[in-house]
Amino acid sequence: MNTVIQRRWELDALRGLMLVMMFSTHLPTRFSIGFGQTLGYVSAAEGFVMLSAFMAGMIYTGKALRNGVDAMRQAFFRRTLTVYACHVACLLLLFTLIAALGLKFDQPGLKNLIGYYLENPVSGLLGGMLLIYNPPLLDILPLYVMLLLISPWILAHGMRHGWRGIFIVSTALWLAAQFGLSSFLYGILVAVTGLPIPFRETGSFETFAWQLLWVFGLWLGSLDASGVLQRRKSFSPRLVWTAVVLALTFFAWRHMVGQIPFPGNETLNLWLDKWQVGPLRLLNFLALLVIVMHVGSARHIELPRFKFLETMGAASLPVFCAHLVLVLLTLAIIGDAFDERFDWMDELLLSGGLVLLYLSAAAALRFRNRQRVSKRH
Numbered sequence: 001m002n003t004v005i006q007r008r009w010e011l012d013a014l015r016g017l018m019l020v021m022m023f024s025t026h027l028p029t030r031f032s033i034g035f036g037q038t039l040g041y042v043s044a045a046e047g048f049v050m051l052s053a054f055m056a057g058m059i060y061t062g063k064a065l066r067n068g069v070d071a072m073r074q075a076f077f078r079r080t081l082t083v084y085a086c087h088v089a090c091l092l093l094l095f096t097l098i099a100a101l102g103l104k105f106d107q108p109g110l111k112n113l114i115g116y117y118l119e120n121p122v123s124g125l126l127g128g129m130l131l132i133y134n135p136p137l138l139d140i141l142p143l144y145v146m147l148l149l150i151s152p153w154i155l156a157h158g159m160r161h162g163w164r165g166i167f168i169v170s171t172a173l174w175l176a177a178q179f180g181l182s183s184f185l186y187g188i189l190v191a192v193t194g195l196p197i198p199f200r201e202t203g204s205f206e207t208f209a210w211q212l213l214w215v216f217g218l219w220l221g222s223l224d225a226s227g228v229l230q231r232r233k234s235f236s237p238r239l240v241w242t243a244v245v246l247a248l249t250f251f252a253w254r255h256m257v258g259q260i261p262f263p264g265n266e267t268l269n270l271w272l273d274k275w276q277v278g279p280l281r282l283l284n285f286l287a288l289l290v291i292v293m294h295v296g297s298a299r300h301i302e303l304p305r306f307k308f309l310e311t312m313g314a315a316s317l318p319v320f321c322a323h324l325v326l327v328l329l330t331l332a333i334i335g336d337a338f339d340e341r342f343d344w345m346d347e348l349l350l351s352g353g354l355v356l357l358y359l360s361a362a363a364a365l366r367f368r369n370r371q372r373v374s375k376r377h
């Protein structure tokens with residue numbers, strides 16, 4: 001993009017917070033359980049996907065309004081290629097250096113993570129490059145790529161014809177995902193092509209469910225770029241207080257019962273399932289979203305600024321990739337048996353990792369700024 005977008009520090013800070021929460025959850029330390037779903041039965045992934053979609057909707061709608069839909073599509077395509085290249089780089093690093101380290105140090109956690117690749121290296125590599133085989137932790141960027149690919153058409157349709165039809169289709173797909181749409185379609189694909197990769201190896205995220213969060217974020221970002229969001233009326237007190245009560249209920253439920261909302265009952269747990277974005281989980285997320293939007297739009301509230309989080313959020317893609325590398329290296333070299341480690345070791349791992357993530361963000365932003373200066377000259 002040739003036009004420099006004015007940064008929204010509050011959005012960068014929120015994305016930075018989501019990155020810190022994801023890293024703290026994924027890093028195999030004794031703190032990971034406490035950081036998982038801290039605010040209720042909602043993880044940092046939902047917030048990160050929504051914020052990424054909002055930023056995409058805001059930036060690329062502005063691009064379309066200034067330069068036309070074709071320019072918007074080209075910008076989306078370039079961004080998609082960048083995210084895909086980052087995923088491939090992380091994947092190749094996992095299949096080479098990190099896999100070798102995991103085998104050398106005989107770490108079962110890492111070997112389980114890439115078990116299919118170790119048994120089927122050729123189909124694992126090709127499937128990974130085609131975004132079909134997605135090991136745990138490396139299944140978020142493929143989801144991001146797929147959502148970016150469909151976004152130009154969604155935004156263009158929304159700008160020309162409105163969003164009602166889009167939301168009807170998106171909600172229908174989310175509902176179908178609750179009843180196994182992805183596994184059904186994948187079964188047909190395997191029957192037709194003979195694809196050897198099992199469905200369980202395609203990643204945990206149900207694309208047809210998560211697209212609803214993405215579409216909702218795109219819509220909000222598009223409204224923001226068009227100036228509609230700024231002119232909206234404030235939420236009614238009844239809606240805000242309902243959201244607060246729901247958020248507090250889910251928060252208390254999570255911390256009184258634990259990570260699993262209905263221990264021993266898999267059917268009821270689907271209502272709060274992360275990978276399918278279960279109905280109650282979606283309700284929990286929407287309640288938190290209403291609260292965040294209400295606080296963010298309150299003119300009389302001066303929000304504190306955290307430069308550490310803003311820097312991380314402003315370089316979210318490099319930081320996300322760095323977080324993957326650090327987590328995978330920890331799994332390969334130190335392992336996931338944190339019960340056998342001293343507390344101070346986990347404290348050092350977590351704090352040191354956060355410092356490295358910040359340094360990677362600062363380096364990425366410095367490189368980006370140098371590129372912009374060189375283009376001007």
